[in-house]
Amino acid sequence: MAAHLLLLVAVSAVAVLLLAPPAGAAFPRVQHPPKADGSLAVLAVGDWGRRGQFNQTLVAKQMGVVGQRMDIDFVLTTGDNIYDDGIANTSDPLFKECFTNIYTAQSLQKPWYIVLGNHDYTGNALAQQDPTILKVDSRYNAIAKSFIVNSGIVDFFLIDTTPFILHYWNNSKFDWRGVAPRDAYIANLLQDLKHALTESKAPWKIVVGHHPISSACGPGNNTELQELLLPVLKALFVTLNIPMHGDANAIQSHGADMYVNGHDHCLQRITSRDSPLQLLTSGGGSKAWAGKFKATPDKVEFLYDGQGFMSMRLNKKEAHFAFFDVAGNVLHCWDLTK
Ligand SMILES: *[C@@H]1O[C@H](CO)[C@@H](O)[C@H](O)[C@H]1NC(C)=O
Ligand SMILES: *[C@@H]1O[C@H](CO)[C@@H](O)[C@H](O)[C@H]1NC(C)=O
Ligand SMILES: *[C@@H]1O[C@H](CO)[C@@H](O)[C@H](O)[C@H]1NC(C)=O
Numbered sequence: 001m002a003a004h005l006l007l008l009v010a011v012s013a014v015a016v017l018l019l020a021p022p023a024g025a026a027f028p029r030v031q032h033p034p035k036a037d038g039s040l041a042v043l044a045v046g047d048w049g050r051r052g053q054f055n056q057t058l059v060a061k062q063m064g065v066v067g068q069r070m071d072i073d074f075v076l077t078t079g080d081n082i083y084d085d086g087i088a089n090t091s092d093p094l095f096k097e098c099f100t101n102i103y104t105a106q107s108l109q110k111p112w113y114i115v116l117g118n119h120d121y122t123g124n125a126l127a128q129q130d131p132t133i134l135k136v137d138s139r140y141n142a143i144a145k146s147f148i149v150n151s152g153i154v155d156f157f158l159i160d161t162t163p164f165i166l167h168y169w170n171n172s173k174f175d176w177r178g179v180a181p182r183d184a185y186i187a188n189l190l191q192d193l194k195h196a197l198t199e200s201k202a203p204w205k206i207v208v209g210h211h212p213i214s215s216a217c218g219p220g221n222n223t224e225l226q227e228l229l230l231p232v233l234k235a236l237f238v239t240l241n242i243p244m245h246g247d248a249n250a251i252q253s254h255g256a257d258m259y260v261n262g263h264d265h266c267l268q269r270i271t272s273r274d275s276p277l278q279l280l281t282s283g284g285g286s287k288a289w290a291g292k293f294k295a296t297p298d299k300v301e302f303l304y305d306g307q308g309f310m311s312m313r314l315n316k317k318e319a320h321f322a323f324f325d326v327a328g329n330v331l332h333c334w335d336l337t338k
């Protein structure tokens with residue numbers, strides 16, 4: 001009798017395990033394998049869609065040149081894709097005027113992985129992730145508001161940050177369909193991100209969102225993200241006392257290496273004051289030169305108030321990053337190794 005009961009308990013436990021969805025399954029995933037030599041080359045640009053104005057066209061041209069030279073695999077956008085209020089529907093001519101007709105270089109005819117910014121949210125936010133937009137331009141991959149691009153050597157976690165910002169919820173222009181209520185949306189997002197970061201086996205983990213956590217150019221750091229998102233991104237360095245190939249300690253990280261955002265119209269590299277996290281802003285896709293500088297408690301390694309974009313080239317062990325201006329000059333570059 002007791003044995004039967006025990007067996008029943010054991011069987012139920014197994015059933016529960018089998019029924020529980022795999023952690024991190026909630027974010028849709030795109031597989032984008034690296035090149036045959038194991039490397040990956042990517043550009044990141046943000047805050048761009050202004051029908052070519054404010055030097056959007058010059059930035060696009062240099063992205064094409066650098067993209068060609070690096071043989072890029074894809075482009076990441078950090079949001080505020082279409083000014084001032086996103087698109088009205090998937091056939092809104094603004095989409096072609098801001099995207100298709102601007103990023104015309106051969107090297108940029110690759111997938112673009114998209115997050116939305118607050119300006120995309122004050123239009124029809126669902127239109128940018130409607131699959132019919134792919135019929136207008138097949139590059140425009142916004143498969144969900146948050147999703148993961150698995151590239152083997154790097155996992156990119158694209159995160160929807162607009163709902164975090166409290167004062168937007170007082171503005172009736174925001175399209176919260178599929179988002180409201182805020183608290184449940186954010187709790188789910190953070191839980192899914194935590195699971196996905198923990199499960200990721202990729203040597204590099206890069207989180208991409210629209211709003212900065214820490215920033216020295218205007219509008220500056222966001223307290224909502226500092227409180228809610230930052231703890232999830234901060235590397236939880238666990239020292240395991242397991243001898244591995246002669247090493248006394250193996251260090252395992254469940255956090256992110258890097259957070260890349262837009263929103264602030266500048267190019268910027270910040271190192272976190274209390275974690276290995278690097279905080280990068282690539283928000284120079286069009287209008288810039290705001291001249292608004294802010295305080296941040298973290299260390300500002302580089303700040304440029306003008307237009308431009310960033311590049312990354314990674315393999316399993318090494319990563320090289322650079323910021324470019326409208327003339328294609330390298331303004332700042334740095335390397336990281338694993
Ligand atoms: C565009 O770039 C040129 C060249 O750097 C610069 O002189 C000009 O001020 C920029 N225009 C705007 C609107 O930022
Ligand atoms: C799509 O949006 C554009 C721009 O607002 C508008 O002119 C057009 O009528 C809309 N099309 C549909 C099918 O709603
Ligand atoms: C939103 O509006 C309410 C009512 O006007 C106000 O009390 C509150 O402070 C506002 N919240 C934010 C975050 O702006």
Ligand SMILES: *[C@@H]1O[C@H](CO)[C@@H](O)[C@H](O)[C@H]1NC(C)=O
Binds near residue numbers: 220222223295
């Ligand atoms: C940004 O960080 C600085 C320095 O800690 C702080 O004084 C400021 O209030 C922060 N701004 C925001 C918007 O959180």
